[in-house]
Amino acid sequence: MRGFFFAMKIRFAAFIITLLFASQSCQQNETGAINQVPKKQLPKKYIEIPYKPVVPDSICIAAVGDIMLGTSYPTNSTLQPDSGKNSFTYVVKYLQSADVTFGNLEGVLLNNGLPANFKLHQRSKSYLFRMPVDNGRVLKDAGFNVLSLANNHINDFDKTGRISTTATLDSCGIHYAGLLDHPSVIFTVKGIKYGFCAFAPNSNTVSIFDLRGAGRIISDLKQQCDIVIVSFHGGGEGPAFEHVTKAHESYIGEKRGNVYAFAHNAVDNGADLIFGNGPHVSRAMELYKNRLIAYSLGNFCTYKCVSIASICGIAPLLKVHVNRKGExxxxxxxxxxxxxxxxxxxxxxxxxxxRIKLLTETDFPDNKLSISETGMLTFIN
Structure with missing residues (x-):
């Protein structure tokens, strides 16, 4: 009997030891310390894949001409109803569907204030454009994300107007350039880095006359960016100035630059797209080194103080597709x-x-750009 009980104790002790080892093994498996599945056998959903942003092969850039959504000076009679909120209703889908949407802001964003040279303007009929700051949000909601400030009307209300305009655009997240203290800007959309700069013949703006200086600005942007967009304000104004003269232009005694020489110099230094404004009428387009130049996009959305009679009332909305090199x-x-x-x-x-088709065929008969009756632009081989 004593031998029987001794044998039973040995078996019981062995059983307890077995349980302890089994328990320890289970605990180690649960913490992953033992019997781990090799990483290569993990289900695909557990394997980390580095994120690579999708960069488009074709980029769409929309561009329009002059924008002036009504002015509160000298009276509110020239203000648009509802701060111009309904101005873009029928074109907003075209503006918002582009990667970059550009326009020329013809005036300042300012609620109150007297114009520069107030006493002079009291004695003469002047066009002074003071848009309410609420218009900044209207432009943002319409799809604009970059604007040129390089024009004569950015000076209508002197430094106060310029400061209010840039502060308003900053608050809306709209990029801008063309002022001496803000000549260019760099921004990124969908993995593409853009450089933008603007030029004009007016004070406090980057000079359209200094081709060498413009070339340095543009070249510097091209070294940092994928695509460089250039805007200029130049050429005479009105129906008598539809054609690109390839010479220096003047209007009412003011020098307005040689826009042909400026645009070609810009492309030579790295510009990929050139958008002109200033004449208040449309002008021809040209392909130079496989880069598109629009010599004037005319008026786009201007209210009361700017004439929209005849050809001044047509408003081209240009949508350009380029590759990642800007071609x-x-x-x-x-x-x-x-x-x-x-x-x-x-x-x-x-x-x-x-109209642009006619002007292009007249001013650039050997151009490699074909424009259909419905406005399709293609390259002629």
Whole structure:
């Protein structure tokens, strides 16, 4: 009997030891210390894959001409209803669908204040554009993310107007350039880095006359960016100045630059897209070194103080497609017309496209750019 009980104790002790080892093994498996599955056998959902942003092969840039959404000076009679909120209703889908949407802001964003040289302006009829700061949000909501401030009207309300304008655009997240203290800007959209700069013949703006200085600004941007967009304000104003003269222009005694020489110099130094404004009418387009130059996009959304009679009322909306190097792929001129009563309207007669087609074929007969009756731009081999 004594031997029997001794054997039972040995078996019981062995059983307890077995349980202890089994318990320890289970605990180690749960913490992953023992019997780990090799990493290469893990399900795919557990394997980390480095994130690589998708960079588009084709980039769309929309561009329009002069924007002036009504002025509160000298009275509120020239202000747009509802701060111009309904101005872009019929074109907003074209503006918002581009990667970058550009325009020329013809005036300042300022609620109150007297114009520069107030006593002089009291004695003469002047066009002074003071848009309410609320218009900044209207432009942002319409899709604009970059604006040129390089024009004569940025000085209408002196330093106060310039400071209010830049502060308003900063608060809305809209990029801008063209002032002496803000000549250029760099920004990124969908993995593409853009450089933007603007030039004009007016004080407090970056000079359109200094081709060497402009070349340095543009070249510096190209070294840092994928695509460089350049805007200029130049050339005479009105229906008598539709054509690109390839010479120095003047208007009412003011020198307005040689826009042909300026644009070619800009491309030579690295510009990929050139958007001109200033004449208040559309001008020809040209392909130079496979880069698109629009010599004037005319008026786009201007209210009361700016004439929209005849060809001044056509408002091209240009959508350009380029590759990641900035080389031209294709484009379209969407013909828009202005109305002081209803805002911008799509023009079923395609008059903006037809006019630019005629001007292009006249001013650049050997150009490699083909423009269809409906505004499609393609490269001629």
């Amino acid at each position: 031209f792929l294709k484009a379209q001129i969407i013909s828009v017309k202005q109305s002081h009563e209803t805002g911008l309207l799509i023009d079923s007669l395609d008059r903006a496209a037809a």
